[in-house]
Amino acid sequence: APGVLDGELLVRGDFQGGEAASFNALQQRLGRKTVSPAMLRDFPAFVRLYDILFDGPEDLRPQPWTERRIRLETFMSRLDRDRFDLSPLVDVSDFA
Numbered sequence: 001a002p003g004v005l006d007g008e009l010l011v012r013g014d015f016q017g018g019e020a021a022s023f024n025a026l027q028q029r030l031g032r033k034t035v036s037p038a039m040l041r042d043f044p045a046f047v048r049l050y051d052i053l054f055d056g057p058e059d060l061r062p063q064p065w066t067e068r069r070i071r072l073e074t075f076m077s078r079l080d081r082d083r084f085d086l087s088p089l090v091d092v093s094d095f096a
Contacts, residue, residue, distance in 0.1 A: 003075055004054040007084075011043040049076070050087045 052072040053061055060068050069089075076086055 006051040007047040007049040011045050047084050
């Protein structure tokens with residue numbers, strides 16, 4: 001069953017260790033009628049996922065983020081890892 005996910009379209013750059021490339025690199029892919037094979041190879045697009053709002057018909061928005069994160073990690077197993085990745089968790093001790 002489909003889900004409703006919160007994420008961001010990015011492109012990978014091998015020169016950055018396969019991580020998200022700069023916004024400028026993304027702009028090179030956007031707004032083109034055709035994308036060259038070289039650009040597809042050098043800057044493959046993917047979606048970085050941050051949250052899951054619905055899992056099929058189930059509304060997850062009332063659940064705490066920690067519960068939704070567990071569900072998102074489970075949902076990821078259904079997706080193509082070349083086209084989707086999961087946002088890393090950042091451990092912080094306070095808001096500052």
